[in-house]
Amino acid sequence: MLKKYFFLPLIFFSFLGKAQNIKTVQLRPINSNSFSAIVPLGSILELSFDDLDADNKEYQYRVQHMTYDWKPSNLTSNQYINGFAENYINDVTNSFNTLQDYTHYSVQIPNENTIITKSGNYLISVLNYNNEVVFTRRCVFYEDLTMVGVAAFRSRFIKTINEQQTVQFSINYPELQINNPAQEIKVVLFQNNNWNTAITNIQPQFFRPQQLIYNYTQTTNFWGGNEFLNFDNKTIRNTNLNIAKTEREEVYHNYLYTNEPRANKPYSYNPDINGEFIVRTLDANDKTTEADYATIHFSLDSHKPYLNKEVYVYGAFNNFELSEENKMTYNKKDKIYKAAVSLKQGFYNYCFATVDRDRNVNLNEVDGSFYETENEYTVIVYYHPFGEIYDRVVGVGNGFFNQNR
Missing domain, CATH: 2.60.40 (Immunoglobulin-like)
Structure with missing residues (x-):
């Protein structure tokens, strides 16, 4: 009974091979501080992301109605959309004055070409020029009837x-x-x-x-679980909240203070944003195209490696997924797990997850769980x-x- 809620099935490993240069994917309500893509029918969500290839690709979005358990529904697209279920993403801008070049894409859903008429679960897919799915995000449009x-x-x-x-x-x-x-x-x-x-x-x-x-x-x-850990690199050139050292190479490198396992420590309240992230910068005016990318160096103190398990940095920065980039490697000499992840400037929450040989995810082994x-x-x-x-x-x-x- 307990195992059902302690381990999470590994549904995270999806589309990451094709999306390795896609970063900072956000699907959030416009003009709102909410992180949730669950909104009343008629509301507008903005989907945005960066492509670090910086080559102005032609991406399309696709809107698909789903069942409550995220299977394709029986509706045809013209039954839940007035207009087109697929269309090109036309709001494309290049980064400016950043060490890491990137192209920023954004689209509002629904829009004048894609008007959603039914409530329900929706899967938003981004497709490349070969009509391959690059990544997906979930959203929900609801009727306020209960x-x-x-x-x-x-x-x-x-x-x-x-x-x-x-x-x-x-x-x-x-x-x-x-x-x-x-x-x-x-x-x-x-x-x-x-x-x-x-x-x-x-x-x-x-x-x-x-x-x-x-x-x-x-x-x-x-x-x-435990309160999420955090860091803030809105001033990318200097040390800041929980950043111990900064170096400039081909891009900036921010080295976080080494974290310690918290599972056997008493609970300590620490305000967080429940694993989410906020893009922001004090180095420029426009965070969408002038915020830079830094390589964030995470480290976790561990006297010995977790037996037969892999350790990952975990958070909404990559949709709570597990990939090779946020997988940590163990340094036997220093007795530390390390990972380097490219992230856009901002305030980030994160924690640590372990994965066993049966691909079960444990979010509490490193950070602990407290009522x-x-x-x-x-x-x-x-x-x-x-x-x-x-x-x-x-x-x-x-x-x-x-x-x-």
Whole structure:
């Protein structure tokens, strides 16, 4: 039972071979400080990314409607889009006055050529000139037809009371006619905007008039994890928050202070942004094309290597994926794991993940798991009544763990 939530399946290794020069992919609401690509139907998301080849390629985007479990839905594109499901990305600009040349691409979705008409899960793919998928990102457009209350508590399960958090939630649906909630309603629950943590197939425990209640004490448990580590290189030429040394070569190299494993240390509160990142620079005016790239040198102190396991730097900077670039190597002489990752200037959260021979990911072995950790939880409500051919999203709820509960 516990293993289900301790290990995450390795669904991260996707498209990274073709996307090795693609960096700083962001899919976020315009004019908002939100990191989440879960927005009301009619809202506008901006997809942006940099290509370090800096050669002005012709990229296209593709918008595809998906089922609640991220399989292609039965809808044809003209049933969920007015216009074109595929189109070229035309907003293209070159970097200016940076050591690392790159081309910046951006597109708003929906737009005048691609108007999304149905709620649901959507997969946004970026295609190259050979019509190959370079990378994908998930987003959700929802109808605000339900009220979703979400609360997180310290785990009631004695074996993990100091390490886990329990999420409970309810769905109120005064505007919907739901005849068979167990069949027509599906929910997805996940932590910190990380789809890899999602729990599905959760049935309501209690049924009340126009209300579903999910008050589980173990099924909806999450490992609390630890507060994310961070660094800030908005001034790329100098040392800054958690940056010990800076060198200029072909590009700038920022060396972070060596981290120590935190699994066996007491919990210590440290404000974070739940694994996310923010592009910013004090060295120029336009962060999109004038922020430079630096090689960030991560290091993790370890008296001996983790037996039969690989260690990765982990965070939203690459969509919580695991690739060769963020894989760490062990230096036997220094007794330190090291990794060098090219990142655009800004403020970044990260942690460490281990992967065993069976390709199970453990997010707690290095950093530990504590019930006190501040986390955000999201519930998405899908509605598929009898006779309908797609999964509508009819509500979204968010809740934060408060250790004072």
